[in-house]
Amino acid sequence: MEGKGWTFITMPKAASEKLPKRGRIAIQGTINGFAFKTSAFPDGEGSHQFMVNGTMRAGAKAAVGDTATFIIETAGDAVEFEVPDYLNAALKKSVKASAQWVKITPKAKAEWATWITSSKKEETRTARVAKTIERLAKGDKRPSE
Known part of the structure; x- marks a missing residue:
């Protein structure tokens, strides 16, 4: 399926164990060598999910249902500011x-x-x-x- 919508990816539990169990976590990595940044969310079943959009699929040269290679790490979500x-x-x-x-x-x-x-x-x-x-x-x- 070549649609422009989102595809949900569920991370393996072994990978999810390295992430916080609650809330959104910024992630970055590659899909078949195509670089991306997005957010992962706990799925309530011991894993995390994140969404892959059409641009990410096209860059990875992958269609829904294909097998793809993912490299994922947490992304810095740092905010710089000064408290007066x-x-x-x-x-x-x-x-x-x-x-x-x-x-x-x-x-x-x-x-x-x-x-x-x-x-x-x-x-x-x-x-x-x-x-x-x-x-x-x-x-x-x-x-x-």
Whole structure:
């Protein structure tokens, strides 16, 4: 089948054992030598699945049902950002907000920092820091919640 839609691939359990058991994991590798990046998800049965789209199939010169050679590794999902000193100072004053800050993902932290630092006026930044501390203390994970 040559369709342009997605094909689901279930990874062997031995390969899945090397990946986290919960949530999305960024992966990269090759299919028949064709390089790709995508995400794998636990399937609830001890393995992971990921989707192969038409572009990936064409690049790998593989059709649905063909046998293909996969090389897969985790891909860096790192997010680089700076936490402003004034946000760090505010976090130190709130035990609940600090505890939530430790729990959230680096991407979520970057969203909070960007939301705060993207304001042009200092009074807006100050208000956003206060709102961030309030919302983190209530358990919010992202500014868009």
